[in-house]
Structure formats: C-alpha cells, structure tokens
Amino acid sequence: MARPKSFDRENPGSLYDTFDDKHGLFLESVTLYRRTVVARRLEKLDEPGPARDRIAAFFEDVIRFSLGEGRLLGCLMTNSAIELAPRDRDTALAVAANFAEVESAFRKVLRRAQVAGEIAADRPVEDLARYLTSGLQGLRVMAKAQQDEAALRSVVRLMLATLD
Amino acid sequence: MARPKSFDRENPGSLYDTFDDKHGLFLESVTLYRRTVVARRLEKLDEPGPARDRIAAFFEDVIRFSLGEGRLLGCLMTNSAIELAPRDRDTALAVAANFAEVESAFRKVLRRAQVAGEIAADRPVEDLARYLTSGLQGLRVMAKAQQDEAALRSVVRLMLATLD
C-alpha cells in the first residue's frame, strides 16, 4: 500500500494512535469512501427528470470517470472486492454492504420509473437492480483493460434495453 | 505475491535464470493461464447443442467455479485487470487480448445461434458479445462479495434475456 513519507517516516506513531493498525486505517478509509464518493454518486439517481435518463446519466458518469480521472485508481469498492474481500472478512462485509446500497438505490429509481409508467409494472425490480449493480462492476473491469468509450457505451445501451 | 519457500529461499537463482525477473515470471503465468484455463473454458461455448444453452451453461459453470473452487482466487484475468493493468502496460495488453478473445468466442457462438434461428438475424452480434464479456466480469466481482448463487443466477437470466 502506498504510504506518503510524512505518515510513516516522519510520524508513524500518530497514525497508530488514531487507528489501531494498517487494517483499521484501511477500513476507516472504506467507510469514508462510501459516505462521500459512493453516496455522492448514488444521489445522482435521485435527481429529477425521467428515471430512465437518470440511470443512463449515471452510467455515462461512470464511463467518463473510468476513462478520465479514475483511470489509474478505479473504484475502491470494486478493487476491494477483487483484491481483499476473499481473504478479509471485514472488507467482505463492507463491500457486500456497499453493493447492497447500490442495489437499493437502483431499486428506488426503478420503482420511480414504474410509477411514472416508464418501465412496465410487472418487471422484477429486485432482479433488475442486482443486474444493474453487476453490470456496473463489469464496466469497471472492462474500462481497466480497454479505454474504448464507444465500446463501453454500447454495453450500457444493451444493459438499459433490459429495462424495457 | 505469494512465493513457495522452495523458489526463493532454497533456490531463487534458477527462477531468475529461466525468467528475467518477477515481472517476466508473472507474464509467463498469464500466458499459460490463457492457454489452459481460459482456452478450456471458451471451448465449452463450441460444444454441440443449442447455442443459447451453451452460453447459459458457460455462465452456470462460471458461477459454480466462483462460489466453489475459485472462491478465494477468482479469475486471474479479472484480478490482473483490476490490480495491475492500469499501471503495467504488459499486463494491460495481455488482459485486453484476453478479453478480445472471450468476445470473439461469444461472437462465434452468437453467429451460430443466428444461423440456427435461435437469435434474430438483425441482433448486433459484436455489441452482444462485448456485453456478455462485460457481464461476465461483473459476475466475477459480485461473486467475491456475496456468495448468493440464486442472486448470481438471476443476473445471468436477465443477461440472457438480452439475446432475445
């Protein structure tokens, strides 16, 4: 794990006073990330306007981020799921809770779309929300290997077609 | 990176004679993985029978692997995409080539399905193949966080519905 010199060469002690150990510091970082980065992103699904457009805009944002600002780092939750979750129970719990949160946000907007008549009332909202969450993770992986914006957009287009 | 003691405490030299360095060894491992594990899995898409059933069986295999034998390690290509690709050009190239290969295998089976009349001739095979590849990666991430077989299967069900 990268560590700025100011934290471990000049004054590692303060870090170990505040958090118990490296693992504790990491878990706190995950919590902070969820409360800021993830929360902010999910809020976008709640914005006014046609619910389906909100979902499309959400994925458009993710693509832009993945190919731009977040090209190197990607998403901490996706990275943690792949790198840490299988061998670290605490991380696994945090990641599972995060995915549940994302799913919940999708459910909310999908129900809104149903009420607005944009999505048929008999579509399985729970399954669709999970499907979108999984598809989101797929995009994050794909974006790391090929920076082809048009390709990623075509994936999103087919994902959104499932809502019809 | 895990290293069996026999390789680096008893005789690290032989390893450095065979491969230049740790990075070279890793790239050789990726190549071997693609030629064995990935190739074997993709062959399943070529087996006889209705093409759509082949795709369904393929994803069923992936779910079984992800929750069973591969629960801890997962897929080397997915892991490499997330962990290494953004900072290592060689890995990025190998992962991109791998995903292209997966996509190509999906295209092949989708075309077969079109010829057999199982999938409408006007469906965009290229986009669908990429969509399935991305969806596959999504499953691999989801499986690391929640070992819920029914949930993963419901995702696959919706993915396959896109083929209709």
Added chain:
DNA sequence: TCCATATTTGAGCGATCGTTCAAAAATCCG
C-alpha cells in the same frame, strides 16, 4: 515561572521483499 502532563518526533526493530552470486555438487567429455 515551574513542574506535570500530553503530544510530536523520527530512529530503529524484526520481517519480508526482489534479486545476486560465490561456492558446492552434479554432469559431461576425453
């Protein structure tokens, strides 16, 4: 002001990392 207490500091511990290489052992050739 003076002492007690709290905070900041960075040197440094033992472990492991990626890697090298001299010495020992095995193998080959005449």
Added chain:
DNA sequence: CGGATTTTTGAACGATCGCTCAAATATGGA
C-alpha cells in the same frame, strides 16, 4: 578415471514493510 563445464545451492544484499517507543517538544495548570 580427471578435469572442465554446467547446474544447484542457499547465504546474503539493500530496500521496504508494518509497527514501536524513548526522547524531544509543546502545552496546561498552580
């Protein structure tokens, strides 16, 4: 056989890891 060559061996290097703690400094109360 014997000597030259190749292979095997594991000790060890410098860097970095996660982490600790005594000493230096700052701060608070009397």
